[in-house]
Amino acid sequence: xxxxxxxxxxxxxxxxxxxxxxxxxxxxxxxxxxxxxxxxxxxxxxxxxxxxxxxxxxxxxxxxxxxxxxxxxxxxxxxxxxxxxxxxxxxxxxxxxxxxxxxxxxxxxxxxxxxxxxxxxxxxxxxxxxxxxxxxxxxxxxxxxxxxxxxxxxxxxxxxxxxxxxxxxxxxxxxxxxxxxxxxxxxxxxxxxxxxxxxxxxxxxxxxxxxxxxxxxxxxxxx
Amino acid sequence: xxxxxxxxxxxxxxxxxxxxxxxxxxxxxxxxxxxxxxxxxxxxxxxxxxxxxxxxxxxxxxxxxxxxxxxxxxxxxxxxxxxxxxxxxxxxxxxxxxxxxxxxxxxxxxxxxxxxxxxxxxxxxxxxxxxxxxxxxxxxxxxxxxxxxxxxxxxxxxxxxxxxxxxxxxxxxxxxxxxxxxxxxxxxxxxxxxxxxxxxxxxxxxxxxxxxxxxxxxxxxxxxxxxxxxxxxxxxxxxxxxxxxxxxxxxxxxxxxxxxxxxxxxxxxxxxxxxxxxxxxxxxxxxxxxxxxxxxxxxxxxxxxxxxxxxxxxxxxxxxxxxxxxxxxxxxxxxxxxxxxxxxxxxxxxxxxxxxxxxxxxxxxxxxxxxxxxxxxxxxxxxxxxxxxxxxxxxxxxxxxxxxxxxxxxxxxxxxxxxxxxxxxxxxxxxxxxxxxxxxxxxxxxxxxxxxxxxxxxxxxxxxxxxxxxxxxxxxxxxxxxxxxxxxxxxxxxxxxxxxxxxxxxxxxxxxxxxxxxxxxxxxxxxxxxxxxxxxxxxxxxxxxxxxxxxxxxxxxxxxxxxxxxxxxxxxxxxxxxxxxxxxxxxxxxxxxxxxxxxxxxxxxxxxxxxxxxxxxxxxxxxxxxxxxxxxxxxxxxxxxxxxxxxxxxxxxxxxxxxxxxxxxxxxxxxxxxxxxxxxxxxxxxxxxxxxxxxxxxxxxxxxxxxxxxxxxxxxxxxxxxxxxxxxxxxxxxxxxx
Numbered sequence: 018x019x020x021x022x023x024x025x026x027x028x029x030x031x032x033x034x035x036x037x038x039x040x041x042x043x044x045x046x047x048x049x050x051x052x053x054x055x056x057x058x059x060x061x062x063x064x065x066x067x068x069x070x071x072x073x074x075x076x077x078x079x080x081x082x083x084x085x086x087x088x089x090x091x092x093x094x095x096x097x098x099x100x101x102x103x104x105x106x107x108x109x110x111x112x113x114x115x116x117x118x119x120x121x122x123x124x125x126x127x128x129x130x131x132x133x134x135x136x137x138x139x140x141x142x143x144x145x146x147x148x149x150x151x152x153x154x155x156x157x158x159x160x161x162x163x164x165x166x167x168x169x170x171x172x173x174x175x176x177x178x179x180x181x182x183x184x185x186x187x188x189x190x191x192x193x194x195x196x197x198x199x200x201x202x203x204x205x206x207x208x209x210x211x212x213x214x215x216x217x218x219x220x221x222x223x224x225x226x227x228x229x230x231x232x233x234x235x236x237x238x239x240x
Numbered sequence: 241x242x243x244x245x246x247x248x249x250x251x252x253x254x255x256x257x258x259x260x261x262x263x264x265x266x267x268x269x270x271x272x273x274x275x276x277x278x279x280x281x282x283x284x285x286x287x288x289x290x291x292x293x294x295x296x297x298x299x300x301x302x303x304x305x306x307x308x309x310x311x312x313x314x315x316x317x318x319x320x321x322x323x324x325x326x327x328x329x330x331x332x333x334x335x336x337x338x339x340x341x342x343x344x345x346x347x348x349x350x351x352x353x354x355x356x357x358x359x360x361x362x363x364x365x366x367x368x369x370x371x372x373x374x375x376x377x378x379x380x381x382x383x384x385x386x387x388x389x390x391x392x393x394x395x396x397x398x399x400x401x402x403x404x405x406x407x408x409x410x411x412x413x414x415x416x417x418x419x420x421x422x423x424x425x426x427x428x429x430x431x432x433x434x435x436x437x438x439x440x441x442x443x444x445x446x447x448x449x450x451x452x453x454x455x456x457x458x459x460x461x462x463x464x465x466x467x468x469x470x471x472x473x474x475x476x477x478x479x480x481x482x483x484x485x486x487x488x489x490x491x492x493x494x495x496x497x498x499x500x501x502x503x504x505x506x507x508x509x510x511x512x513x514x515x516x517x518x519x520x521x522x523x524x525x526x527x528x529x530x531x532x533x534x535x536x537x538x539x540x541x542x543x544x545x546x547x548x549x550x551x552x553x554x555x556x557x558x559x560x561x562x563x564x565x566x567x568x569x570x571x572x573x574x575x576x577x578x579x580x581x582x583x584x585x586x587x588x589x590x591x592x593x594x595x596x597x598x599x600x601x602x603x604x605x606x607x608x609x610x611x612x613x614x615x616x617x618x619x620x621x622x623x624x625x626x627x628x629x630x631x632x633x634x635x636x637x638x639x640x641x642x643x644x645x646x647x648x649x650x651x652x653x654x655x656x657x658x659x660x661x662x663x664x665x666x667x668x669x670x671x672x673x674x675x676x677x678x679x680x681x682x683x684x685x686x687x688x689x690x691x692x693x694x695x696x697x698x699x700x701x702x703x704x705x706x707x708x709x710x711x712x713x714x715x716x717x718x719x720x721x722x723x724x725x726x727x728x729x730x731x732x733x734x735x736x737x738x739x740x741x742x743x744x745x746x747x748x749x750x751x752x753x754x755x756x757x758x759x760x761x762x763x764x765x766x767x768x769x770x771x772x773x774x775x776x777x778x779x780x781x782x783x784x785x786x787x788x789x790x791x792x793x794x795x796x797x798x799x800x801x802x803x804x805x806x807x808x809x810x811x812x813x814x815x816x817x818x819x820x821x822x823x824x825x826x827x828x829x830x831x832x833x834x835x836x837x838x839x840x841x842x843x844x845x846x847x848x849x850x851x852x853x854x855x856x857x858x859x860x861x862x863x864x865x866x867x868x869x870x871x872x873x874x875x876x877x878x879x880x881x882x883x884x885x886x887x888x889x890x891x892x893x894x895x896x897x898x899x900x901x902x903x904x905x906x907x908x909x910x911x912x913x914x915x916x917x918x919x920x921x922x923x924x925x926x927x928x929x930x931x932x933x934x935x936x937x938x939x940x941x942x943x944x945x946x947x948x949x950x951x952x953x954x955x956x957x958x959x960x961x962x963x964x965x966x967x968x969x970x971x972x973x974x975x976x977x978x
Contacts (some may be wrong), residue, residue: 056621075588077599109406111599115587148407150570151535154587156491165490170584172578175538180576204491206587212407212536222944223305223410223927224542224565225956 035179042146042174043104044209048153049053050097050118052201055133055188063130063193064123069097074208075115082108084211090116101207104146109213119202124193131192139184144186148212149174157187157203164189263656264688264696265639266909267680269626269667274453275503275675280614287499287580287610291618294578298619299551300567301612302538303924307530308520309404309412310397310945314449314513314616315926317393319957321852321914322448322623322921324393325972327360328931328953332441333430334388334859336731343430354389356431356438357950358936360863362976366975367391367861368726368877373870374893377724377879386877388730391860392442393519394929397949398427401522403598404533410542412533414522416946433939437949438932440518444731445860448853450914450921451846453621454666454673455719456508456703460842460858461734462720463744467764468504468617469608471527476500477738477762485610486603487585494603499610503675506620507613516614528592528601531608538566540576543925548961550919551619563959563961565925575604575611583607602630622920625848625911626667640688644908651905654898658872658890663721665698669847669909670717676701697808699774703746707775708885713790714837715747716884719844724883725857726878728840733858734839747836754834755826756819771800772807772814778833791833796821826876837882851910854972862878863973865906869899918964924963925959 051173052067054060069092078086086103101118124130142151150173158165189201281288288294301307303315317324324330331354334342335445345354350363369385370377387622399414417428431440444460458464465475470485472478501507513519514530544563545556556565576584584604592606604611633643640652655661664670665688666677681699685691688698695717697705705718710792721735734745742762743749752760753767761767771778779791791797796818806812817825817833825834842858856862862871873893876883891898914921932939932950939950958965 074590077589079599113589113599148536150572152572154585156585156587158491162490166587167491167581169576169581171573173536173570173573175570178569178573180573202491204587210406210536213405223311225544225925225927 022102029082035076041106042144042149043102043213044142044144044149044151044172045100045102046142046170046172046207046209047098047100048116048140048155050099050136050138050155050205050207052118052120053135053137055135056131060130060132062126062128064125065120067120069116069118072117072204076111077111077113079111080105080108081213083111084108084110085150086110086112086209088114088207099205099207101209103209105211105213108211110209110211112210113206113208115204115206117202117204119200121198121200121215122193123198126196127195129192129194131190132199133188133190135186135188136201136203137184137186138168138203140168140170140205141182142170143181144172144174144209146174146211149209149210152211154206155203157201159189159202160192164191183201200218250888256429262693263651263659263661264665264698265656266630266661266664266669267268267639267667267687268631268633268635269451269624269628270631270742272624272626272667273645273676273679273683274455274621275679277458277501277503280501280504285580287501287583288578288614288618289580290578293574294615294618295622296551296555297539297571297574297578297611298615298617300571300574301615302619303926304540304929305410305543306534306537306541307514308396309399309401309414309522309525311927311929312396312520314510315923316928317395317442317446317519318407318449319923319926319928321849321969322450322452323853324446324927325854325975326394326930327976329357329394329438330360330391330441330860331355331358332390332443333391334390334730335430335443336390337388337729338732339388339727339729341388342730344515346389348387348389349385353936354387355936356433356441357932357934357939359826359931360391360976361861362973362978364864365855365861365973366867366871367859370874370877374873376875376889388727390443390445391855392444392812393446394439394441394931395519396521397437397439397943398517399522399946401525401529403595404525405531406536411945412522412525416694417948419948423696427472430794433932433934433936433950436941437946438939439929439952442518444858445855447845449620450625451668451848452509452621453506453624454668454676454846455505455670455843456507456672456674457602459841461732461736461744462717462843463736464505464509464512464739465763466505466508468499468507468613470497470499471511473508474738474740475508476764477740477742485583486586486592486605488582488603492588494586494588494591504614504617506617510616511609511613525608525815528605529595529611531605531676532595532598532601534574535572535604536570538569540924541566543927544959545924546922546959546961548583548963549924549959550922550962552924553961563925566696572604578615579611583610625914625921627910627913628848629908631911637690641908644905647901647904648908650898651901651903654890654892654902655905657888658892658902659888660872662696662886663844664847664886665696670719670844671698672843673700674718685756694807697773700770700808701765702749702769702773703763704769705773705775706771706778709837709881710879710883710885711837711881712832712835713776714835714882715750716837716841717746720838720841721844721870721884722837722839722841722880722882723887724878724880725861725871726840726859727878728880728882731840731858733838733840733842735841744952745836745838747838751822751826751834754816754819754822756823766903769803770802770807770814771816772804772809772811774809774813777813777815778815781812781815783812791815791817791821791825795833815827837884840880841882847906847909849910849914851907851971852915852969864901864971865903869902873899891892913964915968916964916966917969919962922962922964923957926957927954928957929953930955
């Protein structure tokens, strides 16, 4: 979804507005989500399948100017990694990807099984430059939403917020009777925004710095 | 000097004045209870999880010129003791009127045709002048001048909203006013000079936000509902499916729900101006669109923040010798810090709509009205001015402040014997502070002075009262009074309707409730009104016959199911008409027993800091407190059937010293922290539109905002930290040319 803007010379913008905004910025964020079945040896006979896939219905990738973005999807047995990044020097980006990670257990046996599954996650968001931000939203839940949790990170190029990196674990414990099934899911949504080039003719009208430069402002006397 | 009067208390007033005074004394505001908001910051699952962050968010949003489409912040109209003291381009022709004269500007009292970009002078006030200022209106007191124009606040240029960018300039992308009349709307045609557009003007004077937290409802007509539904001003009246907030139920499910936050009129009020096309916004701009503009930005990004700002200092990038604009965070970060994650952490898209040509709205954007409203509410709840002389003074056994000087003390007695204290009651000096006044008196029945001497309805939770007016006993919305400021046709006040056609008035709903029309009762607690707390009996007690016009046993009466215990007046008042009797009277064109006095009734304003918050009245028609005192001394400007009957002519009508004393008392209501903008009344820098280059006859086209818009003038109020400014705020009138 690329679109072109007419770009005014940056110098002209600088003359109009000492607060001129460039849009140079980048973001780079990743989510590592790993499931460990704690008692795997006791679960012979259970059908277990793991899935880690992008939910295409949730993808947004709106780029303009020279912006670019990419996502990296590395499912692996013990280190599922999902990474999204983007950058622009003279452009804008609104990017959002959602990766759905799940482990499904199906009991087609005549036995009951007690299952202990630990999910470990590490989320790291980073945004640098003039006007960029990135967020990771993580939700983890069982099929009936009776055992759920969430966490998030947020990074802005404005200043460190102290919420850029989080990690944690959650252990799901449940029993499957013969014929029962359960699916444990972890959805990771990574977004990145790089703010757009200012409109041609954009006006910093309400900055005292600008007004005193152009001579508009008069100071109200109180006495 | 000729003098006519209705009731005149002579002679005795000059003797033992303390003994004559009766009724509530304005109490100290120190410790005055803020009406509780269950579920906002408390309970098992509060909406706000970090109150300090929410207050910082609210203060930033309040002062940020990026919130408006063209540079208008909340503070643009609420910067001077919480109100507006601008005097250029502040005239509205009277657009609330149902008369033709409300569509056009009139000649001002100084003899110049008023209009957009007009500069007000001292001699333009008051807007209603009579030959004998201290005598009651009538044929023997000819009107010298009267105008239905209104002094209010300049807002937005408006225009059709197109888009607002996530970064860059202050202003939105709007298609501005056309120079072709066929393409102009009604306001375009009014707010212009020689077909060059000027900033639009509100139709009512801007009230102060300071101490607004104590009011049960807000706006002059009470339309900002006590209950906040999450996205609109209308409370429970708003049944639209789109009203409310999106709540994350689980990773894959989000649901729209309406909030029911009580005592949250501040939030209900806050969500009106940012999408109003006169006050702050281009037309058809939504809160999600405002969110899209703001979320990535630094709050106050082009406005200096004082390094000692009592709320924002720690977030600012300023140091003692170097004030910098903007905070070191983004609005997105502040929202996530302040609010429960179930309102912003839903990661899926598609449920919240998509603006044309853009990416879908997120949950955060979709809920921005709630974040905005509640953050502003929490910030404004800190704006309490409880350090005025009236507050810090000790009180004697009669409840009078002892540390005032002799003139101020006499002035308080004048305040009481002129019955100002009946409407201007309680710590905020307004009966519209229903919950606060009731809570204070229930905790301490002597809070407004010895109970025996101060009995009044303020201890009641009633939203409606039945009391005396110039036209007999009528229902009134509690705290909403017609004092005869202007022609009642010029502005209906609380007799108006909401956006759904329902009457704003609680009294109207109560009448319907009495008549058994239950579905017409749309605001909670109206049906809990207790008749035994009324000022006058509504229905005859079979055991008492005092001859007043009211529902009689023969009409059909019943004991009030809302009870007869702990009544303000008498348990004997606890009778109401039967539904059949009430219905009959409702459909009677000559109705006297069910009459309501809501036409041109307005919220009783606070008198706190009144010295600084001129001009006065809902129409800004008086520029000095002297003019206000004259107004009351002559019992108002326009006698009319809905005018409250509490007024009596007293010493202030005939004695200049009495008036001077009353004025001195009113000045004891000014908190010096407000005067000098000390914490919590400190604020960031703000550039404020101050009319347009030229005057009401000539403006210059070519504003950077649009070629058909007039070039502007501005003034800047500098960033002030917790220690305030060395310059005192001054009364409105002091800056006007003669």
